[in-house]
Amino acid sequence: MINLRNTNQYMHPDQQLIVSLLANNHVGIQQIYDRCAPKVLRMIQQNSGSEDDGYDMIQESLVDIYHMARDRNFQLTTSIESFVLMVAKRKWLNHLKKSKQLEVTNSEESLFNSEDDSEALYTEHLVKVEQERILMEQLNSLGERCQEIIKRCMLSKNQEKIAEALGLSYAYLRKKKSECMAKLSERMRSHPFFKLINHENKG
Secondary structure (H helix, E strand, C coil): CCCHHHCCCCCCCCHHHHHHHHCCCHHHHHHHHHHHHHHHHHHHHCCCCCHHHHHHHHHHHHHHHHHHHHHCCCCCCCCHHHHHHHHHHHHHHHHHHHCCCCCCCHHHHHCCCCCCHHHHHHHHHHHHHHHHHHHHHHHCCCCHHHHHHHHHHHHCCCHHHHHHHHCCCHHHHHHHHHHHHHHHHHHHHHCHHHHHHHHHHHC
16 A cells, blocks of 8 residues: 655655555546546557557556555656556557567667656566566476475464474474475576576676
């Protein structure tokens, strides 16, 4: 949830629309659609898309923004139109890349680069979502026992009760969990996504 106690007097007035989105306030959400839909539809239709594609991008963008605002103390630093349009542009560019309809050039990529804090937060959110997806993918590639131990430990910190539920000794559970986490960490480190992130951080 957004923690409005931490906002300051310079909070963007459109932040209230983010609050409306979180609260599933139909009046606020309709206001977002009314203000953002024309620009998103025009952008999509000017870039190899249909009106239906445009509405899909608006819906998907608002879902992304909802999850980002729900999971973080997100502060809007630009107008809601600018932010929704930026998110929709990124999603549409990725769609065109995947469908091989567009050979993306550096100049086209630069359209999506700005110094806006909201955009930086959104980019960080996308990285976090991808990290979580890969984590679960790699976790599910481990043996059943490792999966069970790690997933139970993710849900509860009481390892003594977990050991009892699994019919294991507390000492064995700790040893096995350590082994399983080592395997998972190694698979995460060797994944191309994390190699790229580490390379960029070093650069």
